Amino acid sequence: MAERSFAREVEDLTLGDGELFRGEGILAITKALLQSGVSYVGGYQGSPISHLMDVLADAKPVLDDLGVHFESSASEAAAAAMLAASINYSLRGAVTWKSTAGTNVASDALTNLASSGVKGGALIILGEDYGEGSSIPQERSHAFAMKSQMWLLDPRPNLESIVKSVEDGFELSEASNTPVMLQVRIRACHVHGQFVAKDNRKPAFTMREALENPIRDLNRIVLPPQSITVHDREKLEQRWPAALDFIRERQLNEFFGPEEGPVGIVLQGGMYNSVIRALQLLGLADSYGNTSVPLYVLNVTYPLLDDEVVRFCQSKRAVLMVEEGHPDYLEQAVNTALRRKDVQTRVAGKDRLPLGGDYTASVLMKGIQSFLDEFEPQMLGNRPPLPSADAVLGSPQVKALAEVVPARPAGFCTGCPERPIFAAMKLVEKELGQHHISADIGCHLFSILPPFNIGGSTMGYGLGPASASAFNVPAGKRPISVMGDGGFWHNGLNTSVGNAVYNKHDGVIMIVDNHYSAATGGQDILSSRAENPLRSTNNSITKAVQGIGAKWVRQIDRTYDVSKMRDTLKAALTSDVEGPKVIVASSECMLNKQRREKPLFSKGVKDGKRMVRQRFGVDEDTCTGDHACIRLSGCPSLSLKHLDDPLRDDPVASIDNTCVGCGNCGEVSEAAVLCPSFYRADIIYNPTRLDRVVAKLRGAVIGFFQRRRAARRIAFA
Secondary structure, eight states, X not given: OOSSOOHHHHHHTTOOTTOEEEEEHHHHHHHHHHHTTOOEEEEXXXXXXXXXXXXXXXXXXXXXXXXXXEXXXXXXXXXXXXXXXXXXXXXXXXXXXXXHHHHHHHHHHHHHHHHXXXXXXXXXXXXEOOSTTOSSOOOOTHHHHHHHTOEEEOOOXXXXXXXXXXXXXXXXXXXXXXXXXXXXXXXXXXXXXXXEOOOOOOOSSOXXXXXXXXXXXXXXXXXXXXXXXXXXXXXXXXXXXXXXXXXXXXXXXXXXXXXXXXXXXXXXXXXXXXXXXXXXHTTSBOXXXXXXXXXXXXXXXXXXXXXXXXXXXXXXXXXXXXOOXXXXXXXXXXXXXXXXXXXXXXXXXXXXXXXXXXXXXXXXXXXXXXXXXXXXXXXXXXXXXXXXXXHHHTSHHHHHHHHHSOXXXXXXXXXXXXXXHHHHXXXXXXXXXXXXXXXXXXXXXXXXXXXXXXXXXXXXXXXXXXXXXXXXXXXXXXXXXXXEHHHIIIIIXXXXXXXXXXXXXXXXXXXXXXXXXXXXXXXXXXXXXXXXXXXOOOOOHHHHHHHTTXXXXXXXXXXXXXHHHHHHHHHHHHXXXXXXXXXXXXXXXXXXXXXXXXXXXXXXXXXXXXXXXXXXXXXXXXXXXXXXXXXXXXXXXXXXXXXXXXXXXXXXXXXXXXXXXXXXXXXHHHHTTOOSOEEEEEEEESOOHHHHHHHHHHHHHHHHHHHHHHHHSXXXX
């Protein structure tokens, strides 16, 4: 199950011409696709575009009514390959994935797609994940557009501009026979607003018509060496000029502010809101976008229109290029365009703004202020007094707060079934010594941080075992590698497990199976245990690895059994069986489990049904204060508590109300031979008469023993 349902939002996808659509940017993109007559949509989930996939999955009745084919692709490469349907047929297709992380995976298919060219509009929606809050290495999609000569749109972050860019993207693709990339940053995906909707359009040419009337055009097939030369000439002599003409005639780029001025700002469309806010803070714009500084907004960042660049810059003393990310592709391109026309306007950019990182309004304000201080200082005469960020962060109150509030690194959720896996690894490490461990993309990556401190590298989704392949040498220890079920089906079955089987790798492969692609929002995958009427689930990971030749395979269906996890891992590290040793450790993602069970539990209680909830606690009298349980668990619900007993200075372990009753802390204590201080309590809602009688009887028996113990206690007056 996905992390949330979009059943309510799906209703808005049916809004007709003239009606007002309100919602998030990512939902507006979905509506724009349907208004554009898209024939098919695919993609691979990942922040910040996961919701686009989830909405489409929930919108099956709407898509079926329009004749739109949708599928969740096995990877970004599979999604990109879908666009081959637009090469020979007038079919509009769209695919989506996460920024450069997905484009890296899809680049082989994109290279061939860009070479062939397209007949129907092909749109690639990229959820750009750039800045300090990013979850991936900092690279830019711009490089892929330049490399394969695909056009890159970067719309202003408001719903009207985003919807218009989707529609323009399809038309630009068809006008130039070239795939088009549409880049939307996190803020654009989640910005709220409204736009006037249009009627949804059924595809002008359907998938069924394409199948029943097949077309084969030899000129569109990537067939070296002759076709490569033909395609390259097409790109330079036909597609490129056609794209420039379309961008120019449709005025896809925008100009704001006065027509003339001594200075100006050239900016990516996605930077518009932050630039306006920065100008507003400097007293040079208002909240409605009226600006005193001329702006040239690049809603198309590749290719650039040299004549537009020259026209905007030639009457100005200097311009500031606002380009988020590194390298400075646009700044170089603007400089080249100006120098070729012998225009001597100064171009500032990365000399005034940070080379990398998130271009927030405060960052841009400093850069614009520095730019104006040199080239047009009188424009800053009316700026309002503003406290500097340094003054706030450097205040004594903030410094004092930083001393008492500890850092909060990312970690496993409460009750996460992956935590006991790494607790077992630490126990084996204590017995057999440290091993080289290759990590992977996914929730299990949190094992790199305290309290586990496990893992030495991360190379890509499903590549954990492949990144340990160089260590396939005789030694006294074996390498251990980890990957999740999402990574396994995305790339790992062939690239990691198949590679290890083929090369008779002697390492241990731990496949963490939590029943979903949990890291991207809880979407179903091939091995999900849930019954999905639209997808094929319940396909065994164990059978898959055995099917490609793995001999030593163990399945554990309850990862919370720390003792079994420890013993299985130890057996893998000491086995004399040739080839990779594969452990499939399965337990359902606790977040998804709670999403499913909590509403059902609450409803049962409300309906008067007998419901039982398990809670765990720590006996304060038994706990020694060693805290080894915390060091081997790290659960957020397991914390410390100071006692009122003057004879006990050290705090004891304590379990707070966020506990979900997984039992991992008690299992860890037993497996590690720690202490018997953990106990389980069953909280019964709407108890029956038998429950009350049993509780009364237990209370009487326990009370008897407590009174007897108190009577025997030696007391001093």
